[in-house]
Amino acid sequence: MEAGIELVFGASAVRLEPRSIPVRSMAAGLSASVWDPNRVRVVFRSSAASADDLSALAGLASLALTELEAGLNLLECRREELSLLAEQRPTAAVLLASSDAASRALVPPKLMGILNVTPDSFSDGGDFTDVVRATERARAMVAAGADLIDIGGESTRPGSEPVAEAAELDRVLPVIESIRSAGIETPISIDTRKSEVAGRAIAAGANWVNDTSAGSYDSAMLATVSELACPYVAMHMRGTPRNMQEAPRYEDPVHEILCWLRERSALCLAAGISPTNLVLDPGIGFGKRPQDNVELVRRTAELRSLGVPILSGVSRKAFLGQLAGVESPRARTGATAAAVSLCVAGGAEILRVHDVELAAQVIAVTAAHSGLFPKDLYQP
Numbered sequence: 001m002e003a004g005i006e007l008v009f010g011a012s013a014v015r016l017e018p019r020s021i022p023v024r025s026m027a028a029g030l031s032a033s034v035w036d037p038n039r040v041r042v043v044f045r046s047s048a049a050s051a052d053d054l055s056a057l058a059g060l061a062s063l064a065l066t067e068l069e070a071g072l073n074l075l076e077c078r079r080e081e082l083s084l085l086a087e088q089r090p091t092a093a094v095l096l097a098s099s100d101a102a103s104r105a106l107v108p109p110k111l112m113g114i115l116n117v118t119p120d121s122f123s124d125g126g127d128f129t130d131v132v133r134a135t136e137r138a139r140a141m142v143a144a145g146a147d148l149i150d151i152g153g154e155s156t157r158p159g160s161e162p163v164a165e166a167a168e169l170d171r172v173l174p175v176i177e178s179i180r181s182a183g184i185e186t187p188i189s190i191d192t193r194k195s196e197v198a199g200r201a202i203a204a205g206a207n208w209v210n211d212t213s214a215g216s217y218d219s220a221m222l223a224t225v226s227e228l229a230c231p232y233v234a235m236h237m238r239g240t241p242r243n244m245q246e247a248p249r250y251e252d253p254v255h256e257i258l259c260w261l262r263e264r265s266a267l268c269l270a271a272g273i274s275p276t277n278l279v280l281d282p283g284i285g286f287g288k289r290p291q292d293n294v295e296l297v298r299r300t301a302e303l304r305s306l307g308v309p310i311l312s313g314v315s316r317k318a319f320l321g322q323l324a325g326v327e328s329p330r331a332r333t334g335a336t337a338a339a340v341s342l343c344v345a346g347g348a349e350i351l352r353v354h355d356v357e358l359a360a361q362v363i364a365v366t367a368a369h370s371g372l373f374p375k376d377l378y379q380p
Contacts, residue, residue: 041076042095056089108367109344111359112148112189112352113141114315117171118155118163129171135178142186145360148208149184150352151175151201152191156212156237156286158245158318168197173204180205189233193217195224202228212237212286214264215271226272233279233311233350234264238287245287253292254299257282261306279350281311290319297339300346313352314339315359333358341366 057063062078075095086093115138117128128134138149153171154163176188189208190201195218198209207230214234215222225232236257238248250256261280268278282296282303293314296303303310314320320335321327333355340351340359344366353359 038079039076040079040082040096041074056085057092060085107349108363109348110147110350111145111356111363112150112311112350113138113144113146113356114352114354115141115149115151115175116155117151117153117175128175131174131178134175135182135184138175138179138184138186139182141356142184144357146186146356148187148189148350149179150189150191150210151206152210153197154192156241158241160241162240162242165194165196168192168194169200172197172201176201176204176206189231193221195220199224199228202230207231208233211235212241212283214261215267216264222268222271222273225268225277229274229277231277231279232268232273233281234261234268235281235286235311236260236264236283241286248287248289248292250288250292253288253295254282254302257296258303258306265306265308275308279309279311280306281313284312284314285317285319288319290322293317293319294323297342297346300343300348304347309349310347311350311352312340312343312348314343315353315355337362345369 057065057075057077060077060081062076062081064074064076066074066076079096082092082096086096115128115134117134119129128137134151141149151172153168154160172190172192176190179188187207188201188205189210190198190206191210191212192198192201193211193213198211198221202209209221209225209228209230210233211217211221211225212235213221214236215225217240237244239246261282265278265280269275280303284293284296288296297312297314300310300312315336316329316332317336317339318329320332320339321329324332324335326332326335336353336355337358340353340362343351344363351359351363
């Protein structure tokens with residue numbers, strides 16, 4: 001990169017010119033104090049080429065520069081000072097943009113209601129394969145508070161096999177068309193790994209693409225999404241649904257998944273996907289052990305260092321059943337509510353759920369206790 005700076009905390013570096021690819025998660029212990037809007041707190045790697053810019057940074061009166069490890073630096077300073085320097089120095093501009101993206105204000109999250117039109121999904125397979133029932137389910141979710149309807153025609157449960165493109169299209173297109181014909185205007189996301197399905201679903205009335213492979217399954221996906229100019233959810237999954245639960249292993253799941261998501265986000269942006277259309281999903285339950293899923297939920301705040309909205313999908317997942325001692329996915333409502341609450345408190349901006357009404361209540365209470373309640377809530 002021309003400015004000699006490689007961002008670690010925040011994905012904004014790959015949004016700017018000159019570009020660089022962030023390489024690892026923020027250092028442990030930063031999340032507790034990163035949200036002060038008047039201060040910049042960012043981790044970065046520097047190179048010899050950035051010596052002049054680093055010298056300029058050293059002139060900031062409020063600067064605290066700490067070397068965390070070889071070549072990895074923690075910069076802290078007043079935002080106002082860095083903003084003035086950013087007008088003259090590209091390195092300062094990149095640092096400021098990254099900090100602003102990652103420390104954006106917490107907001108009550110959006111609810112993405114799950115509508116699987118498959119015969120074999122892990123929780124509700126076969127429930128909504130009928131177009132009329134699927135349309136009524138969409139209407140009920142919207143009435144319960146869904147901001148998005150996520151329609152999927154291919155199960156990605158552990159051990160599942162890929163579905164032929166034609167079969168997937170036969171499942172999802174009639175449902176999308178029926179929902180739109182019924183006058184339901186709520187945005188629809190198409191849950192697919194296939195670019196052809198994504199393109200035809202958008203043409204039929206869908207608005208978002210939700211890709212559990214983040215473009216790694218279909219090499220044409222990223223270019224297709226760029227051309228569609230629609231919101232795109234890129235999810236982490238180690239392996240494929242068929243083999244993802246065959247002995248997954250991580251040393252630090254949050255760190256490793258953040259690294260992978262940064263790399264994929266860089267590829268998304270390089271393909272022409274607008275940063276304002278990008279959403280990242282850590283893929284809870286996809287190629288993770290129970291303890292990995294727990295860490296991802298517990299450390300949701302660290303995922304915000306990616307600098308783009310975070311989607312969390314914890315609804316009815318198997319690890320919740322293991323923790324709560326509940327075998328049936330449909331009976332994991334209490335465990336799901338607890339996990340959703342933790343994700344909201346951590347700053348997740350989209351929650352993908354089966355039970356929209358329950359999640360809406362969880363969000364309302366958790367958001368209030370997190371300082372995100374409506375401004376007029378306590379007005380007489």
